[in-house]
Amino acid sequence: MTSLEEILNPLTNFPDIQLQEETEITNVHYHGHMSYMGKQVWVKPLQTPDHHFHHFRQISKLLTSLSLMSSENVTAFIGMCYNHDKTCMLLLDDYCPRHSLHDNYAQLHSVSELKSSFVQDLLKGMKFIHESSRKSHGFLTSYSCLLSKNFTLKIAKLAYAQVKSLLNHKVTVLKFDLGNDQEIFWTAPEVLRGLSYPNQKCDMYSLGIILNEIFMAEPPYSDLFLTPKDVYQKAALSHYSETYRPRTESRMMDHSMKDLIEQCWHEVPEKRPNIQKLYRALGEIMDLKQSDSLVGRILNRLQVYATDLEIKVQLRTADLISEQKLCDALLQEMLPKSVVERLRAQEHVQPTNFSQTTIYFGDLLGFSDFASSATPFAVVTFLNTAYSHFDNMISTYDVYKVETIGDCYVVASGLPEPNGEKHITEIASMACRLVQEYENVTFRYNTRLRVGIHSGTVVAAVVGKAIPRYCLFGDTMNTASRMMSHGQAGKIHISPESAFLLKSNASFCLTPRGSTHIKGKGDIYTFWLDASKNSQRRSDCRSVTEILMFANISSCG
Template sequence: MHDLCEGMNFIHTTVSSFHGYLTGSKCLIDKHFILKIGEFGCETLVSLLANEHIKTAIHVPVKKLYWTAPEMLNYQMMPNRATDVYAVGVILLEILSSDYPYPDPEQECKCLLEKISSGAVTPLTIQKDENIRRLRPDLLACLEWTFHLDPNKRPTVAKLLRTLLRQEENFFPGSKRSDRLVDQIMERLNRYAAELEDRVAKQTSDLIKERAQCDTILRQILPGNIVEKLRRCEHVGAEVFDSVTIMFFDLYGFEVSIHQKRLTDLMDLLNAVESQTDSCVNDVDAFKVEAIGDNFMIVSGAPVCNGSRHVGEICKLAISLRSKLEKLLEGREMQLRMGLHSGSIAAGMVGFRKPRYCLFGDTVNTASRMMSHGLPGKTQMTGIAADLLRKSCSQFRMISRGVIKIKNKEPMETFWLLNEPSY
């Protein structure tokens, strides 16, 4: 309705002046659901067609003359703006009722034409649709005047448009002038798109959170640089590191406690030790390779080389762990036993379903022997690690334990790492 009135108002305010032969079939709906008016601008042809239809009205189906004004049916006037207004009124009623303006168009054709031409019958007088009854009084009165026998008393299309806008505000409070069907569809599409964007944003946020959680878990199992390679679908091969420091430590006395303590208490203790260990490892340049029961293996210098700092990082970690874990073990018949060694290793990811970062080489075995041949409450290191520590980190203090026998190894001199560095 809005498109129809706007289109006719445009025609009436341009050089075309009037349409002249407006019918329902001249109102076309494009793919965007916008009403467009066709076949206007040919006044001479329109006049000839109008006269031809009027002269042969008895042979023309009545429904083709629904939009013809009474003065044209009575041969009193040629097409003009007033006759256009009459046709607009008929089409508006068609849209409101979704039906022909006159019922039973095939019956009593001549009689119905006579009534239309005399003004005895108008589409509004016989229309019983509920939508018509719900119209604002001013719009209903305006429609009645569009069918007035006196063309000069009919309203202009501009007035119809203004009244129609007030009607739209009555049906749709807060609606704007552009709220036609296509605008309503576009508004729904935009609202749906906005809802979809919100849903996608929420799902993306959830996905990012899930990915962050997966990354956190993966980085607890594998080194960060390997996680990045796996994410880029790159091959993760074995690497050789010329100089790293490996530390083993366990809870001396834990195995005896298994038979004396409740298992749930021991599990709580292991969880607390694991948590404190992770916290301390995060404070230094090191990576926790694995934890099996009460045994832990930590490396510095792999999988990311850090020059000669690795031995100092491990010693710093050993002192920090001893300080924090001894508080957890207070009152229990357990003590920390630590051992470390520096040397070369091969390292890489092993397994696909349950991947692990594994270290290989004699350095691993020697570091493990330093722990197993050590004493509770002590941190033992090899002479190689001690020499490297003196060169790279002079603030740490050590004392010689002497030469001891190591299983499957030649006798070697080892050193105790003191708990306090000499800054």
């Protein structure tokens, strides 16, 4: 950034002025963002035909009036001076780092609050100009609507055309300079046709075009692909049988806003509203307040968002807690609660040895015949009904459902939380109830429950990471499975170890089965557990101790 003091002669005696740089190309290199006396300015060169001032009084009067104008929505005028060799005049404008409204359509798409802020700033600036000694802007475009660093819209190029005209020895300015044909998009038809000087009604036409730009967030006529020359020919050379205006869409603005914009660019100047009427009408539609600012509106919106977010967070938190409970319930169906807590804490679950456990194995005799004749859907429905029935019943016992394998249902007691010597009575009571009630259900077809029970030591561990499973290992599991597979339909087959643990409990009646050859185990003296309802030890039942002594296996247990 060049320091202006290095290239300028001392300022003339003219009052200070503010105008914004155009997009046209100039061969004078004093052009753009510079520093002058510690202030950021924008410099715009203006060529003079003979490098001398004419119309001194008019220029002095114009610059004096501009220097007295002060509004937060009109750019402040800094000054005008010669360059070092007096080949051109330089206009010094207040620097707006965010450039023009025309350069910020993307911001209008992404930040809705900017639309209200820009509309309010634009109306306040034009109201100030129309009520000032200047009376009108004359050449208002979205290029002359500049944005400060805090996104305040400021109207620039005020009286720019008059200054340029006087420097070129012209006392009056009519319509526009065709050399800068971009302005045609915002120029009123009567000015294009040479029927009127720029005035307040022309400003209202330009204002309607800019308001439409703000709400549509796109350049004027972009949907029609019209060039400035096309617009000039259609507006200036037509016989007024057709008017050409930018598009308006109801999805981008409400119906009242659309009507106001169309009134602003009405073909007949007298039917366009004045700035005061437009200010009041838009203030009611958009709820604009005199004291509002972009920062204030954003803070109010943030407060609304914060309140809304707090409510949403509370609702989402409640949903999260509910989902977490559901997730915990599902996990605890797969894994013990203590294991779930360790895994959630990212702790490694070590294999655990449980010395006092009883294992239940139960399968459905006749299921293979049923499955071979039924559809897969019927098989799944049957198993789901049976297992759901079992799940409901075992929930009242101190047991843990280990797994289901086909038609085999595996339950353990004494783990994952040890329960002392209760493990055998919990499994025995549960087994009696399952067998009794399954005999009476209506959905069992020709299947019957066959149960095997064995007590001993097992090792429990979590296997797998993607779908972890709580698995039991040890000979106790194998023996319990053999008790089931060598049992009979509707009966509970138990090992001598389990029978020995039940010897002191009068609630259960054991009947010796005798020595039975168990695959992989040899001959074992086993028992039937009477599952009849409210079974009590009958007088003809021999005591377990007596039976075990007779079988020479009293050392078991």
